[in-house]
Amino acid sequence: MTRVRRHLVALLAGAVGVSLGAATLAQAQREAPPIPPGTIPNGATGPAKEAPPKSPQVTPQVIPNSVIGAPRETAPPKSEAPPKRPRQKPVARPKQAPTPPPAAAQPSITPPALTQPTVAAPPTRPALPSAVAAPIEPTGTWNGREDAAYAAFQRGHYKTALTIAQQRVEHNDDVKAMALLGELYASGLGVMQDDTKAAEWYRRAADRGDREAMFALAMLRMAGRAGPVNREDASKLLAAAARLKHPIASYNLAMLYLEGQLFPQDFARAAELFRVAAEAGSPEAQYALATLYKEGRGVKRDVVESTRLLYLAAVADNPDAQVEYAIALFNGSGVAKSEEGAARFLLRAAHRGSPIAQNRVAHVFAAGRGMPADPVEAIKWHLISKEGGASDLKLDAFMRSQKPDVLAAATKAAQPSIEAFRLAREPRS
Numbered sequence: 179m180t181r182v183r184r185h186l187v188a189l190l191a192g193a194v195g196v197s198l199g200a201a202t203l204a205q206a207q208r209e210a211p212p213i214p215p216g217t218i219p220n221g222a223t224g225p226a227k228e229a230p231p232k233s234p235q236v237t238p239q240v241i242p243n244s245v246i247g248a249p250r251e252t253a254p255p256k257s258e259a260p261p262k263r264p265r266q267k268p269v270a271r272p273k274q275a276p277t278p279p280p281a282a283a284q285p286s287i288t289p290p291a292l293t294q295p296t297v298a299a300p301p302t303r304p305a306l307p308s309a310v311a312a313p314i315e316p317t318g319t320w321n322g323r324e325d326a327a328y329a330a331f332q333r334g335h336y337k338t339a340l341t342i343a344q345q346r347v348e349h350n351d352d353v354k355a356m357a358l359l360g361e362l363y364a365s366g367l368g369v370m371q372d373d374t375k376a377a378e379w380y381r382r383a384a385d386r387g388d389r390e391a392m393f394a395l396a397m398l399r400m401a402g403r404a405g406p407v408n409r410e411d412a413s414k415l416l417a418a419a420a421r422l423k424h425p426i427a428s429y430n431l432a433m434l435y436l437e438g439q440l441f442p443q444d445f446a447r448a449a450e451l452f453r454v455a456a457e458a459g460s461p462e463a464q465y466a467l468a469t470l471y472k473e474g475r476g477v478k479r480d481v482v483e484s485t486r487l488l489y490l491a492a493v494a495d496n497p498d499a500q501v502e503y504a505i506a507l508f509n510g511s512g513v514a515k516s517e518e519g520a521a522r523f524l525l526r527a528a529h530r531g532s533p534i535a536q537n538r539v540a541h542v543f544a545a546g547r548g549m550p551a552d553p554v555e556a557i558k559w560h561l562i563s564k565e566g567g568a569s570d571l572k573l574d575a576f577m578r579s580q581k582p583d584v585l586a587a588a589t590k591a592a593q594p595s596i597e598a599f600r601l602a603r604e605p606r607s
Contacts, residue, residue: 260544327342331358337367343356356379360377363375377398390419391591392419399415416431417431425458425460426470432455445470449471459491468485468487471483471484487510500523501535504524504535507520543556564597565595
């Protein structure tokens with residue numbers, strides 16, 4: 179992780195969070211994918227339910243003057259293309275994604291264990307999702323030529339970037355140079371970190387219509403950097419950036435409309451904002467919008483569209499979407515039924531650390547549904563998922579029915595993952 183990414187993560191981590199999985203999105207969390215009935219030997223009454231996975235979460239606060247569903251601000255000047263950051267991937271993924279499998283006319287199976295997702299109340303200060311913490315991708319041209327300031331910035335020559343940006347501001351009142359200076363001071367790149375100067379440069383660029391500067395300054399205000407926390411100012415900046423189709427700002431505003439505590443809950447406005455971010459390629463927004471389509475909240479219920487959006491987020495490696503899309507594939511809900519495809523997506527999510535996916539992969543291997551039966555793999559994934567908090571009485575019974583050599587091999591195979599998980603949980607000094 180580069181210094182720029184660490185900076186923006188630290189900036190966002192101080193803000194007050196809002197969870198997608200609030201009561202405002204009562205169906206956003208997932209229960210585990212289905213367990214094929216009658217396929218696990220020596221089964222107990224059924225697996226104990228594990229806690230649902232955390233849903234995407236964001237940090238911004240209420241937007242009283244939001245452009246969506248509230249009194250509108252005067253539209254800021256037309257924004258310029260966002261500036262480039264060094265060695266970083268942009269937030270938005272490519273809009274074009276592989277076409278999902280064709281939709282099926284009717285679901286072909288609904289195992290007893292599959293129920294509609296439910297959610298618990300969100301924590302007060304949730305963790306930040308990658309979509310919010312991701313850096314901004316800047317432009318690299320100026321007056322039709324490569325921008326020397328951003329070129330230096332991208333190569334890690336921060337002092338050179340600082341000097342060129344200062345000259346651009348002095349001679350041309352260049353907005354992108356102002357935003358770049360804000361980033362250099364906020365991150366302490368090529369210059370001593372100075373939140374006050376960073377905020378001044380961001381403000382100058384934001385006042386001239388730069389949406390990236392608006393978003394960055396909103397995060398400073400919300401985190402209480404360069405002064406006390408100022409949610410009112412932050413909310414106006416965030417709304418202005420969303421008006422200019424800033425994907426992350428749009429996603430954040432949608433989350434606030436779902437949460438509905440700081441201003442009236444509005445699923446339709448949330449869906450509209452999620453769509454902006456989803457069309458820009460945000461897997462988190464694609465997943466959130468898919469949930470709204472699945473439940474018919476703010477949009478007309480459309481299982482096929484929901485599954486399509488889940489697919490886009492799943493192929494972009496969003497673990498929650500991978501689990502949900504696997505459920506759809508297993509049941510043939512909005513997509514052609516494929517137990518093999520479901521198993522593959524569950525395995526991808528399991529390798530990305532989802533305890534629920536790991537638990538269901540264990541069932542897949544134990545039952546031989548979608549993959550060849552393999553008791554060693556089944557027990558291995560069961561042990562790994564238990565370490566992550568996913569208990570399962572059926573799989574416990576399955577373990578007890580196996581021979582000692584199978585148990586030994588599975589325990590040995592699971593040990594590296596279990597040790598890595600425990601190491602990650604240890605407090606860092």
